[in-house]
Amino acid sequence: xxxxxxxxxxxxxxxxxxxxxxxxxxxxxxxxxxxxxxxxxxxxxxxxxxxxxxxxxxxxxxxxxxxxxxxxxxxxxxxxxxxxxxxxxxxxxxxxxxxxxxxxxxxxxxxxxxx
Amino acid sequence: xxxxxxxxxxxxxxxxxxxxxxxxxxxxxxxxxxxxxxxxxxxxxxxxxxxxxxxxxxxxxxxxxxxxxxxxxxxxxxxxxxxxxxxxxxxxxxxxxxxxxxxxxxxxxxx
Numbered sequence: 001x002x003x004x005x006x007x008x009x010x011x012x013x014x015x016x017x018x019x020x021x022x023x024x025x026x027x028x029x030x031x032x033x034x035x036x037x038x039x040x041x042x043x044x045x046x047x048x049x050x051x052x053x054x055x056x057x058x059x060x061x062x063x064x065x066x067x068x069x070x071x072x073x074x075x076x077x078x079x080x081x082x083x084x085x086x087x088x089x090x091x092x093x094x095x096x097x098x099x100x101x102x103x104x105x106x107x108x109x110x111x112x113x114x115x
Numbered sequence: 116x117x118x119x120x121x122x123x124x125x126x127x128x129x130x131x132x133x134x135x136x137x138x139x140x141x142x143x144x145x146x147x148x149x150x151x152x153x154x155x156x157x158x159x160x161x162x163x164x165x166x167x168x169x170x171x172x173x174x175x176x177x178x179x180x181x182x183x184x185x186x187x188x189x190x191x192x193x194x195x196x197x198x199x200x201x202x203x204x205x206x207x208x209x210x211x212x213x214x215x216x217x218x219x220x221x222x223x224x225x226x
Binding site: 031033035040041042043044045048055056058089091095097101102103104105106107108109 | 119147149151157158159160161164203205207211212213214215216217218219
């Protein structure tokens with residue numbers, strides 16, 4: 001399967017702990033995006049990378065959140081000092097930029113529960 | 116005003132009927148529009164993209180775009196119970212590559 005993969009699929013943690021999620025995009029895709037989705041809402045944009053460069057961060061992404069994409073391949077999203085409000089589905093998507101085409105394909109997501 | 120608005124539903128249609136899902140957006144400069152399907156507990160799955168005014172058909176799905184009215188819709192012909200899901204409308208903001216999603220419309224197809 002050559003789709004977007006994410007690991008872990010589920011994470012339960014205690015408030016105050018740090019967590020790290022991984023995303024592997026579709027192999028030839030140069031853009032990688034992180035979104036967050038809570039129950040009953042659509043995904044909300046967090047940040048995106050073109051190759052290894054982080055080009056935009058949402059104001060939703062507090063100082064406790066950091067994302068990296070070393071070497072333009074996989075990406076990690078770290079949340080430090082987790083809070084109960086961080087509980088959500090964290091979605092990764094990737095796209096291949098060809099002209100105006102920006103079709104983004106999502107991975108299965110990582111469901112975070114902060115106790 | 117939300118940037119992308121959808122009726123939350125549920126929209127209930129009988130099997131075999133046409134389901135019509137609607138979406139309005141506020142940013143007049145938006146150029147790219149997408150429909151995603153999301154089953155409960157799963158991640159969004161891309162159904163259609165549309166970039167120009169008019170209709171775009173793919174199998175049982177037709178996306179319709181009217182930039183003057185800032186309106187995009189998705190028609191599902193011959194609806195099946197397996198089409199029961201939440202349908203998310205997404206708009207690319209300011210050619211910035213990030214997508215702004217509506218809250219989704221829940222579709223129920225009755226056997």
